[in-house]
Amino acid sequence: MRSVRLLPRLLMAALTTAALLVPQGAAAAVDDTRGAGPEVVREKRLDSRLVELTLDSAALGRDAKVRLLTPDGWERRAPGDRWPVLYLLAGGHGDPEAWTQDYAVHELPELRDVLVVMPEMPVFGFYSDWWNEGAGGPPGVESFHLDEVRPLLERKYGAGARRVAAGESQGGFGAISYAARHRGLFRAVASYSGYVHPLQHPHAVKAGLDYMGMDWRALWGDPVAQRANWKAHDPYYLAERLRGTPVHLSSGDGTAGVLDPPDVEPDPHVPGLEDPEAPFPEDVVSPTEAIMGEESRALATRLAAVGAPVTTHFYAGTHSPPYWSRELRSTLPDLLRALGVRAP
Template sequence: MAVVVAIVAVLTLVVGQGLAGAEPAPAPAPASPAAPPTSAAPAPPASPRAPAPAPAAAPVPPGKVTNTYWYTDRRVALWVYSPSMNTNIQVQILLARDWHAKPKEKFPQLTMLDGLRAQDDQSGWIINTKIVDFYKDKNVNVILPIGGESSFYTDWKEPDRGKNYKWETFLMRELPPVLENDWRSTDVRGIEGLSMGGSAAMMLAARNPGFYKFAASFSGILQFSSFGMPQAIQFAVRDGGGYDSMKMFGPPSDPAWKEHDPYVLAEKLQGTSLYVSSGNGMVGPHDKPSDIPMLATNYSGVGLEMLSRVTSQQFAIQLNRKGIPGQAVYRPSGTHTWPYWEFEMMQAWPQAAAALGLSGDAVACRVDGAFRKLWDANKGDLGGCLTPSYGVPGGKAQDFANGRIFTGPKGPKIVTGAIGGAYVAAGGPGGRLGKPLSNEEPTRDGKGRVNYFEHGRITWTAKDGSKVLK
């Protein structure tokens, strides 16, 4: 309850005294259909003076991949050494639908940022949503940076809690060469995130005009420097891991707060396709009602979503005043929690697809011949086809939602799951294992799974994961 009390106290400052302590500005002109709605929004504050442009950045060496792990044939984890942070950063990629079928093509990329309590081992998107299944049939490389707890994905002035955060440098300058040179991503990029990640998505897009074609904030805090907001952010990063926001941007009077404020930088977003959403903190379909009418038991989520709603509305009004089109979606209920962000991820996709050049993209495939007979017997496990059949060394393959079928000396065989990931890492049918001789089957002791190949086998157990054996 202490969290909601603190947030409500900040809201009292924000709503009761006006953001930035300014007099209310006149209501904006009616929005065009593409512009963000402004109904029921608080009156916009006077436009703060934009900060002076930063000097040209010095050359930064690109990151370097130090390790790779394939979860499946469509999901891979990279450990990328960041020179600016002097550490390895895990980045996972959900590969585009046609990644295997069209090995000479490159694909647009969509970065998905995590929330305040981002873990160092796994993305919250993976843990809490169906992101893997949602993007399987889409021709985009989905980029999932791992870690960055309470970082706002920015470059901090000082290290804190043993972490030298330089996330903007990593995402803008160190990671892109890796994705574009080695992982067949184009320079057509989008970015979206939830909560802290939504704030960062708009901040990074505004600070790096033109770098992203699309930016989306789901329940983000979209004002940093207005009256009371540095204190609210300090409270959040303290609660999210014991960090000190003064080590991020300095005291509230430091110009860095304005230099990173999406509201102040709004005009820099001209030409970027924008999507902004939030609930209002009231109990919604994914919340458990408390004994207090209209209030969910997720008390901290109530306060944070209220703050997101206020700042998102103010940000949308600022876009409208600047003549910058965007889409704003204000849900009639809902707190600060994952089911709503999963919903917004799906709702935002058509707009993201249009910005990334994928509006007309769709699955177009059928299953024929010997592949059809095998698929008919296993379609419950394999799911629908994603690609037509295509050539691989020594035969053909076809991709499905949950695995792949390959031709082999004993007829077509299925390779799927973690074994499928290990098969890709070993070079697939053109690598050291050769073509498959069996479908996945139980190991002799019944404790795992195994696929046999021309020159070895791959086993999987819950304890040891996948192993390639002779």
């Protein structure tokens, strides 16, 4: 989610798309042999560098959008031309427009030599193929991104094999979880206020999905009965698989910070978000960010313990785009370095 302050808007979006959110089974491995892949229903140029693709996605069971911020020379590409790729993964709102509207990534000179991929995600899709009591069915978010979007872009749109990923909130979870579940997929990943250890706060996952009017057990099942499925998606339990991938974790602590307005208002009350056995301190105005901070710190400790390369930035602040914009710009040089791209 862009911010928990946008939850009412997210609830409206979830209700209007509820019919499309019939969950899917456990995620499949990346597979380039699944036939022709999704059909490009529409290709729309938004400006000199932004292109929006609309795909007929079997994994999602509907049309879905992917935005591309194209590098210099991309429109004159030859069939064999390839560019390094930065995947930017949106929060729980799933809106790829956030990266241009909230963060103005199209204005960053560092991205003139990189293909930036900003895929859509169903509202609160959690970058997973949904479990749905083991029955399968859309939304297969992980399959959409990795089995449909990625091969398509590499076949037809100049995407190369050098990849990094970064994401906000649920997108931070997506970047880290994808990297761990598919070793070698990304050369480096970054999470900004990510849900990076869901089993540390399963009540928060339940509360968020309940708030959106969605069946929380449809995601990964019950955290006790289907604990193995939760662990199979939780980066904390996949830490050893990240030993070869540089990981950056950043998060606030839920208190008001330097990028919050002086009159910052507390997050709206989401029933069940706060653990009654471990209430938040009185100065926490963003419970969501307090949870993200705890999860990010726990994952950082775990990664260091298993010898995985991890860097961190923890600060006072809330669950909001100004912090994620700052963190994106701060980590971009390292992400580009992992791609072998020299920043201007």
